[in-house]
Every structure is written in structure tokens, then in C-alpha cells.
Amino acid sequence: MSKIAPIALTIGEPGGIGPELALRAWQRRTDNALSPFCVLTPIRILKQAIDQTGIDIPLVRLSDISETATAFTSALPVLDIEDTNASIIPGTASPATANIVIDSITRAVELTRSGAASAVVTSPIQKSALYAAGFKHPGHTEFLAELAGAGTIPVMMLANAKLRVVPLTIHIALAEVPKQLTSALIGTLCHITAKALQRDFGIMHPRLAIAGLNPHAGEDGTMGIEEQTIMIPAIKKLRDDGLDVIGPLPADTMFHEEARAQYDVALCPYHDQALIPVKTLDFHGGVNVTLGLPFIRTSPDHGTALNIAGKGIARPDSLIAALKMASDMAHKRISTGA
Ligand SMILES: NC(=O)c1ccc[n+]([C@@H]2O[C@H](COP(=O)([O-])OP(=O)(O)OC[C@H]3O[C@@H](n4cnc5c(N)ncnc54)[C@H](O)[C@@H]3O)[C@@H](O)[C@H]2O)c1
Numbered sequence: 001m002s003k004i005a006p007i008a009l010t011i012g013e014p015g016g017i018g019p020e021l022a023l024r025a026w027q028r029r030t031d032n033a034l035s036p037f038c039v040l041t042p043i044r045i046l047k048q049a050i051d052q053t054g055i056d057i058p059l060v061r062l063s064d065i066s067e068t069a070t071a072f073t074s075a076l077p078v079l080d081i082e083d084t085n086a087s088i089i090p091g092t093a094s095p096a097t098a099n100i101v102i103d104s105i106t107r108a109v110e111l112t113r114s115g116a117a118s119a120v121v122t123s124p125i126q127k128s129a130l131y132a133a134g135f136k137h138p139g140h141t142e143f144l145a146e147l148a149g150a151g152t153i154p155v156m157m158l159a160n161a162k163l164r165v166v167p168l169t170i171h172i173a174l175a176e177v178p179k180q181l182t183s184a185l186i187g188t189l190c191h192i193t194a195k196a197l198q199r200d201f202g203i204m205h206p207r208l209a210i211a212g213l214n215p216h217a218g219e220d221g222t223m224g225i226e227e228q229t230i231m232i233p234a235i236k237k238l239r240d241d242g243l244d245v246i247g248p249l250p251a252d253t254m255f256h257e258e259a260r261a262q263y264d265v266a267l268c269p270y271h272d273q274a275l276i277p278v279k280t281l282d283f284h285g286g287v288n289v290t291l292g293l294p295f296i297r298t299s300p301d302h303g304t305a306l307n308i309a310g311k312g313i314a315r316p317d318s319l320i321a322a323l324k325m326a327s328d329m330a331h332k333r334i335s336t337g338a
């Protein structure tokens with residue numbers, strides 16, 4: 001298999017489960033055949049997680065990310081981020097550590113864009129704590145798009161072995177959804193999704209299914225008109241462009257097993273419509289991947305889980321799945337030259 005550069009893993013919210021999951025993932029590196037990764041963080045955050053959880057693994061401070069592969073066999077590699085020395089309390093998210101969280105993401109993107117890292121894998125952030133510190137982006141997805149440069153349109157996709165979903169609108173109030181859902185938005189996001197499924201997931205003829213916004217996909221315009229005015233014209237245009245698209249489908253009946261067999265990805269007008277089925281079908285196997293970026297980014301599908309942070313009981317499955325997906329994507333891009 002081709003060799004890839006190391007994966008850059010961000011620390012996420014230090015008071016959440018991110019630090020202990022990094023320890024656990026390294027601990028299970030051999031069983032899961034994980035590609036070498038390093039964590040971008042002040043090392044004391046991982047030392048504290050070791051003390052608190054009892055996950056007793058060796059750490060090694062790198063002077064350069066290129067040392068990751070050699071170090072990875074015997075210790076978890078750590079690349080330093082400037083410390084604010086703010087105290088960290090497991091189970092409490094704090095704006096005082098926002099600079100660490102943001103620097104870790106920014107540095108991971110720099111390393112990946114320069115080719116020193118093959119992918120960014122992000123640990124969960126506590127959005128409210130970052131907002132309190134002045135962070136202006138709804139989440140990673142939008143922040144990464146800004147770091148990627150003007151004109152980047154990021155597409156959030158969550159995937160597990162049973163389902164792939166894309167929310168067409170992301171972190172906005174439900175009342176805003178009908179205002180932001182346009183034919184142009186649907187068209188653009190469907191094209192980005194189809195291209196990414198071809199390039200990174202080996203699905204050469206992707207089948208897209210679009211969920212309606214209203215109950216029963218509007219019941220022919222009697223329960224809402226957005227299907228008629230926005231969604232059906234967008235789907236017609238996408239078919240004219242050569243894409244395999246069905247919809248708008250009633251959202252309540254498109255996620256059972258036989259229905260899921262009809263498509264490769266479901267695109268849904270709003271966040272919860274897309275994320276509830278995927279997280280319900282397989283929470284611990286889910287990965288959040290951002291399509292449309294000029295670099296690879298994946299993430300576990302769960303959040304900071306403050307209620308269990310520091311106890312050593314958080315499951316690393318989703319982080320491991322995210323690390324594996326990032327590595328698979330990087331290998332595929334090398335082998336196909338894509
Ligand atoms: N990629 C990200 O950065 C990301 C993703 C989702 C949520 N979040 C943020 O996380 C914060 C908390 O969100 P939430 O409470 O809705 O969701 P959550 O995923 O943090 O927690 C939901 C439930 O699942 C459990 N859980 C989560 N991960 C687990 C794991 N690895 N092992 C065992 N149990 C686990 C938690 O204990 C909790 O009971 C919010 O600020 C949210 O915005 C961030």
C-alpha cells in the first residue's frame with residue numbers, strides 16, 4: 001500500500017472526551033491498523049487525561065511532524081501548541097482554552113495543506129464555549145472552509161456502514177431553513193457531493209435521494225409548497241446535468257432498510273432530518289466528513305460528551321472510524337492521483 005503522511009489530530013475541547021479518546025485510539029492502533037497520527041496540543045492536556053482516566057500510555061513530544069511514523073510504534077506522538085495555562089476541568093467546557101482549540105485546528109490545516117500531514121481529523125469542540133470566546137463560525141465545517149480560502153463551499157456528510165447523509169442547511173434555526181433552501185443551494189451541494197463520492201468513496205455513479213422539507217414531501221403542495229417551487233425544479237435541473245437523483249421523498253419513510261438500498265446518499269433540508277437517522281442507526285460507527293475542501297477532514301460523529309469526560313469510559317470507536325476514513329481517503333487519492 002502507498003505511504004501517506006501522518007494524520008493531524010486536533011485536541012478539541014480540553015474539558016470534553018477528546019483528550020482521552022486520543023489516548024484510547026493510540027492504545028488500539030494495532031488492532032485497528034491505524035495509520036500514524038499525532039495530536040496537536042500542549043502535552044500537559046494529555047498528561048492530565050492520563051492521570052484522570054488511568055489510561056496509562058506513553059507520550060512523546062515531537063520537534064517536527066515528520067517524526068510521527070517512527071515515534072508512533074512506541075508512544076503517542078504530540079506536536080506542541082502554545083499553552084494558555086488555563087485550568088482544565090473534565091466535564092466543564094471553558095472559553096479560557098478557546099485559543100488552544102482554535103490553534104490546534106489552524107495548525108492541523110496548515111500542516112495538511114503543506115503536505116506535511118495527509119489529513120485533518122478533528123476532535124469535538126464545545127461550540128458554546130468557543131462562541132463565548134468570540135469564535136464567529138457555527139462549527140468546524142464553516143471554519144475549515146474559511147481556512148481553505150474564498151469560494152470554498154463546504155458540505156457536511158455523516159456516514160456509517162448503513163447510511164450517508166448530507167444536511168443541506170447546517171447550524172441554523174429551523175425557522176431559517178425555508179429562507180435558505182434555494183434551488184441553487186440544492187444544485188451546488190448535490191454536485192459537490194456527487195463528485196466527492198466518485199473521488200473519495202469509489203462510487204462512480206452515485207445515486208442521490210433528496211428529502212422533502214414538509215410532511216409527506218408537501219403532499220402535492222397541500223402541506224407546504226417548497227417541494228413544488230424549489231425542490232422539484234432543482235431536481236429536474238440536476239437530472240438534466242446528468243446526475244442520478246430521486247426526490248423529494250417523504251423524510252419519514254426514506255430511511256428504512258429497503259428504502260436506503262435505493263440510494264448512496266440522502267440529502268435533507270435541515271440538520272436533524274439528516275443526522276437523527278444516521279446517529280440512530282450507528283452512533284459509534286459514524287464519521288463526519290467535510291466534502292468540498294481542498295484537503296481531507298474527518299471527525300467523530302459525536303460531541304464533547306461532557307457528562308462522561310475524564311471517567312475513562314468514552315468509546316473511541318467513532319474517532320477510530322474517522323482516523324480510518326481519513327487514511328483510506330488519503331491512500332485512495334495517492335493511488336488514483338485524484
Ligand atoms: N464535531 C464536533 O465538534 C461536534 C459534533 C457534535 C456535537 N458537538 C458539540 O458537542 C457538544 C455536546 O453535544 P451533545 O450533547 O448534543 O452530543 P454528544 O455527542 O456530546 O453526547 C450525546 C450523548 O452521547 C454520549 N456519547 C457521546 N460520545 C460518546 C462516546 N464516544 N462514548 C460514549 N458515549 C458517548 C454522551 O455521553 C451523551 O450522553 C455541543 O457543544 C455540540 O455542539 C461537536
Ligand SMILES: N[C@H](C(=O)O)[C@H](O)COP(=O)(O)O
Nearest residue numbers: 139140141142288299301302
Ligand atoms: N452537526 C454536527 C453533529 O451534530 O454531529 C456537528 O455539530 C459537527 O459540526 P462541525 O464538524 O461543523 O463542527
